[in-house]
Amino acid sequence: MQQSVTARGPIGARARHSRSPAIWLLLPTLVSMVGLVVYPLARGFYTSLTTSFFLSNQAVFAGFKNYAILLHNPVFWMVVWHGLVWTAGVVLGQLIFGFVGALILNQPIWGQAIFQSVTFIPWIMPGVAAGLLWSLMYDPTFGLVGNLQHFWGFSSIAYLSNVHTSMAAVVVAAIWKGTPFTILMMLAGLQTVDTAVTEAARIDGASWFKVIRHAVIPQVAPVVRTTALFITVWTFNYFDMIYVMTNGGPVNSTQIFPTYVYQLAFGQLDYGLGTAAGILSLVVVGIIAALFIFELARQGALD
């Protein structure tokens, strides 16, 4: 962190004079961040060490009791597993679909701008609206998914209320909602691809697939990595769609950290247990965070 003092570029000349304005400019932001992130985090950690009784304001210090309760609860480990399945499924789906979509939309084609705009609406629309829409999509009698299955001669099932299909169903819905963002990021990445390299490969007789594999993918790899980290964090912490579609059910089959924490804290009104589960989810996020910072630093985005 110390090297940031080093003067660099044309603004370096002014460095000596700019120390005092910086603190004043940063003050409102720093105060809000301390008040809204640092202090609540510390307070939350303390709460996770307490046991409170229903409808009473008395919280009693209990050490790591809440953590012990969670770690011995099979539901907690189910939530850990579901969180990984949900995140891996949604992120992989978005990356694969997003890359293919970006390749398709990257070609000059009539109506390109309109296609790009329309494709983006699922990402920009509220998660609540998307969740409600997909709840109806999956309705076994009146939903579009069932209708299509009947059309092709299959029988439909209630995907969201079946423990074997509920997770796959919410994952598909989340891929639908999130992929447009990946497409746009990858499009931005593809536009930076050096066409001289791809042309040279093509002239040398490389197949379309080989050009993509050896000339395009290496060039967009940094974009793919940052996008992957972005959507991994968003997906891991995403509350809205699962809350609306299944609320973690049936029988916890779609329970992930955000819905679990919410249910413990505001469903069972056990703040201590809820924040303890939240703090444990931070461990997972912490690993992702380390990768994130490492990647941004490597790309020089922090300089």
Added chain:
Amino acid sequence: MGAAAILKKGGQYLGIILLLAFFVTPLAWMVSTSFKSAAEIYTANGPFFPTHWTLKNYQVAFAAGLGRMFVNSTIVAVSTTVVSLLFAVLSSYAVSRLIFRGRRMILVSMILSQLIPLSVLIVPIYQIMARLNLLDQFPSLVIAYLTFSIPVAVWFLRSFFLSVSPEIEEAARVDGCSLFQAFMRVVIPLIVPGLAATGIYVFVTVWQELMFAITFLTTPAKYTLPAGVILFIGQHGTNYGAVMAAATVMSIPPSVLFLLMQKRLISGFASAGGIK
């Protein structure tokens, strides 16, 4: 055009059609269902488009308070956007333009704060708001939303500040402007498009926030759209028509704003994600 070229163009259009079919069909179905009569919605294998268009679902949704929720969401989202832009424009300028000890640390902590799940922060922030007697009031939401809107705005704006050449500012300083004057008269006008894009992004994220809204608000007249639509309209069981009407209405403002600022939003994301 040779056969290969025609095949390639054809394949490309086929790809686009499949892509659009996957993304647009559910959207089209949401809108078309919102215009269907109950009889048509509750028919197994019913038609995709309504045979008789009706506004009945919208009347039901608005009678259940959709208009009020729309106004509430607008108040909360606009307030949050204004406050976050005000704070972020100052700090983003500082971390983009000025060199000082701890700059890099501030940038890193801005990203780190974005990784903290809101589900971890919600209990302590709820308790703080309870103590301040702000629960069930809009300021509690606006303040809570700053946790994610400020850091995002700082990162977004940074890419726009970095795109303004420092020489322009230096020139203004040489001409006798103070740091503040140079900032207000030279830098700010140049990043107005960036401010608009950042503002729209903050507005859109706040517009759809659900978890804090259902926790902090208890009076139905104060519900924002996500909270109200879930707790109120959704509670009428399976009135799919009204629910789809509400989903359509709440999706319109973000979609329109996005279409207006598409290019700049993308460049904001691209540079926040390290794409140069």
